[in-house]
Amino acid sequence: MIKLDMNEFKMLRDFIELHCGIHLDETKTYLIETRLTTLLAEQGCTTYSDFYFKAKNDPTNTLREKIIDAMTTNETLWFRDATPFNAFQKHFLPHFGKEIASGKKSRIRIWSAASSTGQEIYSIAMLILEYCRLQTTLRPEHFELLATDISPTVLFLAKAGRYDTHVISRGLPDEMKKKYFKSDGKIWVIDDCVKKMVTFKKLNLQEDFSFVGKMDLIFCRNVLIYFSEELKKDLLHRFGNLLRPGGYLLVGSAESISNYSSEYSLHTFEKAMYYQIK
């Protein structure tokens, strides 16, 4: 494997942070080496300096997109960590149901802000469909679900809604699988009734996202950990501007925002923690 020297590490680290916000400290040289080695060979580069300048001077930004794809961690699964989805089902949905029934709101807008291959937003959509079967005051049309990610590759997979046997088995209860997926034995395809509830878009969280409009609930899980303190603070502030009064923010179970923002209050529901804009 071709090794990175410190100068090359700094150039690539800054390039990566500039374009996707992922912050790498000096203990992460191995991460760049392991994640970019295939791309380096594919580009015919013999040093990381050549590779960096090729990416920097590529007018099409194709190599830059490939670098972002390689450097982002897209790990996700159905109903990841369970407790936020339990809170969604038992706490948020009844609350939203009351808001709709009382006429306080006509639409509930939910955003999965680092959606990866779609398991998070599709888990939310399936819970909404289940809830609407029981509560006739709520209908799927009352919800607008947006899912965004910086990586075109994961968005392509999410939009296709096609998952192999290994991926489908990670966290998805059998009854949900039977109800909402069709399979040819190898690939599981999500039902249109779930798919049509979600709009997927490419979005870099570093950039202005006010155009997505006001939200009732933001899932921003397992991505803040990759960002610098400064970006976390800025992002949390911009999420706050987007949340409707009393709107909710859910972050990953290993993430806490208390050091980065005082604009939210922390709450618990059973074992789930969630934030609410003050």
Ligand SMILES: C[S@@+](CC[C@H](N)C(=O)[O-])C[C@H]1O[C@@H](n2cnc3c(N)ncnc32)[C@H](O)[C@@H]1O
């Ligand atoms: C570990 S996955 C989390 C997926 C899902 N939220 C979950 O918790 O299972 C992190 C995702 O964040 C995306 N990501 C990384 N940097 C981003 C940025 N600057 N803007 C938008 N998405 C980003 C990655 O492409 C990746 O799909």
